[in-house]
């Protein structure tokens with residue numbers, strides 16, 4: 001989806017219900033003041049977050065495994081962003097320690113089987129007092145499609161999503177809430193704020209039915225962490 005259909009994905013998530021009216025506004029609400037800050041955007045996709053961060057006055061590095069996504073970010077943001085491809089499951093070997101005030105990773109960690117190396121590098125790259133903010137699927141939502149029926153067992157799930165207007169197979173890892181906290185704690189990252197997301201007010205007029213559903217049922221989960 002993120003390589004072959006990168007451009008369709010960009011179009012699809014720019015103003016859709018789940019990304020545009022739920023995920024991004026919920027994560028934006030957890031961000032600190034960004035003017036003059038150095039921010040690392042992990043799993044940057046087509047750069048909607050990077051664009052927002054730059055507009056808030058941040059200096060941004062945006063990284064993604066997909067060459068096509070990085071190409072879109074370059075086309076869109078040019079010299080305003082430092083961007084390159086990197087598989088985050090291999091960590092962030094090109095980045096120097098204590099470089100960033102804020103590291104974000106929206107909707108990407110569930111594509112990584114073992115987040116140990118990545119979370120360790122997040123800790124290494126954060127300046128003192130820096131914050132790591134990421135979002136992922138809500139564990140209870142993914143548990144509904146668990147092949148094993150064992151909530152506590154990490155497992156690979158494959159589904160067909162219609163995000164880009166036709167079915168595309170997507171695979172991701174489902175983990176328990178306990179496992180997320182344990183992985184963060186192992187990297188000395190301490191959760192300071194947890195959110196289960198909140199639809200934007202505008203969603204009400206765009207789609208009242210979705211607003212009702214997403215105001216009463218969790219879909220994503222958001223973590224804000226600091227180095228312990």
Ligand SMILES: C[S@@+](CC[C@H](N)C(=O)[O-])C[C@H]1O[C@@H](n2cnc3c(N)ncnc32)[C@H](O)[C@@H]1O
Nearest residue numbers: 002043044045064065066087088106107108111
């Ligand atoms: C759901 S999209 C989210 C994009 C962006 N963060 C946003 O919210 O608009 C997930 C992104 O993670 C990237 N991704 C998936 N696995 C990755 C990996 N192992 N390393 C780096 N990026 C990865 C995909 O290429 C895709 O751009």
